[in-house]
Amino acid sequence: MATTRIPIGPQHPALKEPESFLITLNGERITDVAMRLGYNHRGIEKAAENRTYVQDIYLIERVCGICSHSHSSAFIQCVEEIAGLEVPLRAKYLRVLIGELERVHSHLLWLGVAGHEIGFDTLLMYSWRDREVVMDILAMLTGNRVHYAMNTLGGVKRDVTEEQAREILKAVDTLEERTKYYIDVATHETTLIQRLSGPGFISKDDVLKYGVVGPTGRASGVGRDARKDDPYAAYPELDFNVVTDDHCDVYGRTLVRVGELMESYKLIRQVLKKLPAGDIAVKSPRRIPAGEAVSRYEAPRGEDVHYVRANGTDKPERVRVRAPTMANLQAVAKMLEDNNLADVPIVIAAIDPCFSCTDRMVHIDRIDRGPSSESFEWGALRRKGIEWYSANGVDFTELNKRFEVRG
Amino acid sequence: MMQSILTPLFNIVVFPGFLFLAAMGMLGQYVDRKLYARLQNRVGPPFIQPLADFIKLSAKQETLPEGADRRMFLVLPLVALAATVTASFYIPMWSDKALFSFDGDIIVTLYFLMIPTVSFFLAGHASTSLYAEIGAVRAITQFFAYEVPLFLAVLSPALLAGTWSISGIAAFYAARPGWWLFNILGFGVGMVAVLGKLEKVPFDIPEAETEIVGGAFTEYSGRLLALFKMTVDVEAIVAASLLAAIFLPFGLGLPALLGFLVYLLKVFLVLVLLTLLRTIMARLRIDQMMAFCWKILAPLAFVQIVASLVLKGVLS
Numbered sequence: 275m276a277t278t279r280i281p282i283g284p285q286h287p288a289l290k291e292p293e294s295f296l297i298t299l300n301g302e303r304i305t306d307v308a309m310r311l312g313y314n315h316r317g318i319e320k321a322a323e324n325r326t327y328v329q330d331i332y333l334i335e336r337v338c339g340i341c342s343h344s345h346s347s348a349f350i351q352c353v354e355e356i357a358g359l360e361v362p363l364r365a366k367y368l369r370v371l372i373g374e375l376e377r378v379h380s381h382l383l384w385l386g387v388a389g390h391e392i393g394f395d396t397l398l399m400y401s402w403r404d405r406e407v408v409m410d411i412l413a414m415l416t417g418n419r420v421h422y423a424m425n426t427l428g429g430v431k432r433d434v435t436e437e438q439a440r441e442i443l444k445a446v447d448t449l450e451e452r453t454k455y456y457i458d459v460a461t462h463e464t465t466l467i468q469r470l471s472g473p474g475f476i477s478k479d480d481v482l483k484y485g486v487v488g489p490t491g492r493a494s495g496v497g498r499d500a501r502k503d504d505p506y507a508a509y510p511e512l513d514f515n516v517v518t519d520d521h522c523d524v525y526g527r528t529l530v531r532v533g534e535l536m537e538s539y540k541l542i543r544q545v546l547k548k549l550p551a552g553d554i555a556v557k558s559p560r561r562i563p564a565g566e567a568v569s570r571y572e573a574p575r576g577e578d579v580h581y582v583r584a585n586g587t588d589k590p591e592r593v594r595v596r597a598p599t600m601a602n603l604q605a606v607a608k609m610l611e612d613n614n615l616a617d618v619p620i621v622i623a624a625i626d627p628c629f630s631c632t633d634r635m636v637h638i639d640r641i642d643r644g645p646s647s648e649s650f651e652w653g654a655l656r657r658k659g660i661e662w663y664s665a666n667g668v669d670f671t672e673l674n675k676r677f678e679v680r681g
Numbered sequence: 682m683m684q685s686i687l688t689p690l691f692n693i694v695v696f697p698g699f700l701f702l703a704a705m706g707m708l709g710q711y712v713d714r715k716l717y718a719r720l721q722n723r724v725g726p727p728f729i730q731p732l733a734d735f736i737k738l739s740a741k742q743e744t745l746p747e748g749a750d751r752r753m754f755l756v757l758p759l760v761a762l763a764a765t766v767t768a769s770f771y772i773p774m775w776s777d778k779a780l781f782s783f784d785g786d787i788i789v790t791l792y793f794l795m796i797p798t799v800s801f802f803l804a805g806h807a808s809t810s811l812y813a814e815i816g817a818v819r820a821i822t823q824f825f826a827y828e829v830p831l832f833l834a835v836l837s838p839a840l841l842a843g844t845w846s847i848s849g850i851a852a853f854y855a856a857r858p859g860w861w862l863f864n865i866l867g868f869g870v871g872m873v874a875v876l877g878k879l880e881k882v883p884f885d886i887p888e889a890e891t892e893i894v895g896g897a898f899t900e901y902s903g904r905l906l907a908l909f910k911m912t913v914d915v916e917a918i919v920a921a922s923l924l925a926a927i928f929l930p931f932g933l934g935l936p937a938l939l940g941f942l943v944y945l946l947k948v949f950l951v952l953v954l955l956t957l958l959r960t961i962m963a964r965l966r967i968d969q970m971m972a973f974c975w976k977i978l979a980p981l982a983f984v985q986i987v988a989s990l991v992l993k994g995v996l997s
Contacts, residue, residue, distance in 0.1 A: 280811050288891040302967060391891045393882050393964025399721035465883050465963040615815070616966045619891040 277305070280615070284313050288391060288619035291629040295606075295622065302615045307607045314630040322593040327353055327427060327562060330590065334580075335421050337595055338631040340383065343369075343376045344573035345580070345595065345631075346425045351506060351569035352582035353427060353590075357562045364552045365429035366508040371442075371545045372415070372424050373507070374538040378449065379408045380574035381531045381538075384626045385456065388528060391619040392469040397459070404452045411445045414438060429555025439546045446539050453535045460528055470525035473617035474609040474624050477522060484605040488576020488598050489534065490625045492518045493526035500572035512544050524617075524624040560588045573598055575626045597631035692770075692780055699766050705948075706914030707731035709921075712949060713956045720960045731914070735907050743903035746808055753807040757800045758901075758908035764796035765912055769919045773848045773926050775940040776933055782848040787839055790847060790923065791832060797912050798824045798878065801887070804909070805897030816896025819967055820880070820887035826974035827877030827884070833982035834870040837989040838927050847926055854930035861930055863992055867985040868928040870978055872954060875920045877974070879913065882959040886967050921951035 278299045284292035292313035298306035318337055322330045335346040347369055354361060382405040389397030409419050416422035416432060424430050434442075460466065476486065481494040491498055499516040501509045517533035519526040566583040576598030585591040602625040609621050650658065660670060692698055710731040718725030745754060771786040771793075773779040779786070798820060805817025839845055841863065842853035854861050877884040888896030895901075898909055925947035932943030965973065 278811065278815075280815070287894055389963070393885060393889060393891070394962070395882075396721050396960050397963075399723060403722050463961075463963070465965060468965065468969055469963050614966055614968070616886070616889065616892055616964075 282618055282622075288622070289629075290387070291627075293627070293629045295618070297610075297615065297618060299615055304610050304613050304615065304618070307610045309603070309607060311603070311629070312633055314633040315635055316630070316633070317635075319593050319595060319634065323590060326560070326588045327590065330593070331425060331427070332421075332423065334593070334595070335423065335425075337597065338573075338628050339420050340380050340628065341376060341573040341575060341578070341631075342421045343372050343424060344571050344578050345597075347373065347507070348569050348571035348573075348578050348580035349582065349593070349595075350425050350427060351571065352567040352580050353562055353584070354558075355567040355569065356565040356582065356584045357427070357559060359428045359556060359558055361429055362553045362556060363508070363550045364433075365554045367545050367549050368430045368432075368434060368554065369425065369507045370509060370512065371434065371542060372412070372422055372430075374541045374545070375408055375412055375415075375442075376422075377538050377574045378535060378542075379405055379412065380626075381535050382408065384531060384574075384623075385528070387623055387626075388470075388524075388620060391623045392466070394466060394469075397466075401456065404449060407445050407448055411442055414441060426555055427558035429553070431555070433554050434546075434549070439549075442542065442546060446542050450536070450539045453532060453539070457532050457536075460532060467525065469620070470523070470528055471521070472523055472525075473613050474524045474527075474621035475522050476605055476609050480605065480608060484608065485601050486576075486605045487601045488573070488626075489517075489527055489530045490576065490602050490605070492516065493530045494522040495520045498577070500570040500577045504570050506569070506571065508545070511548070512541055514541050514544075524620055527624045561586060562588070562590075575599060575628060576601060595631075595634075597628060599625065599628045599632040600634075603627065603632065697769065697774060697780065702766055702769055702915045702918055703911060705918045706911060707735070709918050709949075709952050710914045712952055713917075716953060716956045717960055720957075735911065738902075738907035738910065739904045741903040743905055744900075746810055746900045748809050749900065750807040750809075753803060755905065757804040757807065758905045758912065761797040761800040761804075761912040762908055762915065764793045764800075765915045765919055768793035769915075769922065771847055772919065772922045773851045773933070774922055775935075775937070775944040779848045782846050784849070785845045787835065787845050787847050787850070791835065794878070794916070794920065794923075795824070795828065797916055801897045801909075804901070805899075808897070808900035810900045812893040812895065812899045813897050815893050816887045816899065819893075820897055822967060823877055823880075823884060823886055823970060826971045827874040827978070830870050830974060830978040830982040831874035831878065833979065833986055834867040834874065835923070835927060837867050837982070837985045838864045840986065841989045841993050843993075847923070851926050851930050851933060855933040861928060863988065864928055864985070866981060866988070868924065870982045870985065871924050871928065872951070872958070873978060874974075875924065875951075876955060876958060877970070878920060879917050879955070881955060883962040883965045884970055885959075885964055886970055889964055917952060917955070918948060921948045921955075924951050 280297050280299055282295040282297055283289050284294045294310040294313070296308040296310070297304055318333060322333055325333060331346050331350060334349040335342045337345040382401050386398040386401040386405070389395065389401065412422060413419050415434060415438060416424050424432060476494055478495045481491045481496045486494070486496070487498065495518055497516045497518045500506070502516055514537045517530050517537060519529050521529065562584040564584055564586045566581070568579065568581045571578045578598055579596040581592070581594040582590050583592040606622060606625060610618060613621060663670065694700060711726065711728055714730070715725040745751060768790045770780045771782060771790045802817045802821040802824070805813040805820065808814070838850055838854070842850045844850060844853065880887050888898065893899070898906060901909060925944070929947050931947070932940055935943060
């Protein structure tokens with residue numbers, strides 16, 4: 275076979291969210307990868323500017339359906355820093371508790387997806403069944419399986435009772451036993467090791483050069499973890515290890531993630547043991563004084579960075595979200611170099627991508643060509659839209675009348 | 682006169698031909714899916730699901746890709762199914778007599794069983810879609826890897842028996858209890874090669890969903906896809922029957938009903954083993970599959986051949 279170009283995405287069974295990878299193949303070997311982002315732009319940053327801080331907590335939580343607690347925590351840490359709020363210690367512990375439970379559910383989810391990508395559906399079924407245990411715990415603690423709505427300005431919204439703590443410990447025991455089994459599978463099952471070892475290689479130097487974060491970076495021996503490097507919440511008081519590995523490939527990333535599961539269980543047990551008494555929240559002002567802050571949070575996928583600028587009103591002036599996938603995505607092209615077509619799904623999946631969380635609008639004017647696009651205010655954009663549609667024969671007057679009658 | 686036409690017609694269309702094999706294929710698919718699901722801690726499909734799937738697919742619209750070779754595209758599913766059903770006529774199922782047999786039918790059967798894979802390749806190629814094209818190339822690449830060990834494994838019992846007819850081989854081993862143990866290595870090799878033939882995990886490379894969508898079948902829909910799916914199911918039954926006839930020569934002299942039950946037991950034993958294998962493994966890459974087939978499977982099959990030749994010299 276001569277050179278072929280094969281599109282993986284925007285719609286493809288291997289991708290859970292739309293993203294385009296145009297792959298040039300020589301036989302089954304990859305010679306070039308062209309990536310294209312921007313199929314999921316939701317305008318969340320802009321929307322956050324039009325809502326109050328309390329509303330924004332719920333909006334920002336919906337940046338990601340899996341690391342929802344990570345995003346809301348990172349956002350709230352910024353706001354609390356600007357407002358100078360002192361979060362009670364118990365609330366800090368509870369944030370760690372939810373954060374680690376979230377990491378457990380995210381890593382178990384990843385393990386299943388990885389199994390599916392290499393055609394090992396039994397692993398998918400097993401790990402997703404076990405993931406239900408932690409999902410049930412999260413639902414019991416917060417009332418929700420994914421968007422926990424646990425964070426609030428100045429603390430958390432729900433407390434953990436003694437009875438709930440016992441339930442959590444029981445669940446953690448089950449999960450620990452299951453995770454040991456997965457470690458056993460990952461280190462002994464031949465076809466699994468054969469498929470995972472080798473593809474997606476990225477050296478330590480390249481990890482540093484591309485700024486790769488999270489388990490992907492740690493699997494290449496770069497022990498960066500915001501929980502240790504820039505401790506937040508109750509992490510300074512807790513004892514845990516940063517799991518690293520030097521396989522530098524997909525297999526290494528698998529080992530790091532199952533290793534992190536064990537560390538998370540350790541953290542959850544410590545949190546429940548040390549959980550201090552006291553309030554779970556302090557009262558927060560509606561208007562946040564002018565100022566700006568950046569916060570880092572170690573999400574399951576890597577370091578999540580949020581920036582908030584306040585202007586003294588009850589709405590933020592600017593919110594910036596840098597999801598961990600943004601940092602890792604650049605390196606995927608490097609990882610795919612000289613791999614097989616068969617390894618594309620698992621290499622992409624190995625960074626645990628979250629494309630919807632990543633997409634942002636970037637506006638670029640090329641100086642040599644002059645401005646190629648126009649900028650609009652909201653109102654002007656709306657007017658232009660209506661004009662464009664009526665020029666193209668779509669009439670909104672009937673529709674408007676119907677809305678007027680109802681409204 | 683009527684009788685002489687009607688009996689073969691009944692044999693070909695109803696029993697043990699097309700309808701019987703189709704029903705067996707669906708039963709096999711049910712057993713495979715249900716067991717696969719139970720092993721993965723799922724509930725699995727109801728008994729009627731394979732038939733429901735077939736009816737549903739048959740009722741759906743067929744679309745032809747633009748620029749596809751129309752005639753090839755439409756005919757290939759039929760060719761694949763017909764070849765698979767024909768292969769079954771030479772395999773003795775519940776006695777040591779097949780419907781038809783002659784010295785050399787083992788080669789004919791193996792060739793008939795190749796036609797489905799070749800038609801998958803041609804179908805993928807005729808679809809003119811990228812994914813189908815890659816799936817087709819993978820199917821034919823894999824074909825060269827598993828077919829040699831399969832041939833060697835199936836032919837070594839024939840060497841020992843000194844006949845090239847499957848019925849003859851079955852009768853030979855049925856008459857000598859315990860001799861089937863000499864071919865146990867060939868049985869293992871045959872099982873693994875059949876996994877490749879049926880494109881099941883770890884050898885489902887030509888239809889790896891997460892890489893190339895539906896592989897060679899990507900552009901197929903409706904009745905044509907239903908026919909292809911049925912071909913795969915029937916192929917599983919025929920391949921299992923072939924392995925059972927050659928490697929598991931038990932209960933061939935029993936009365937009709939009992940013999941049929943023993944036959945079912947043997948076929949489903951092979952199918953269950955195939956399902957177990959696909960449950961516990963991940964999909965290999967095409968290069969790993971090739972390396973495995975040529976470096977491990979083919980030499981093992983050669984060992985079996987040499988063993989058969991030595992045994993033939995010692996025992997006769």
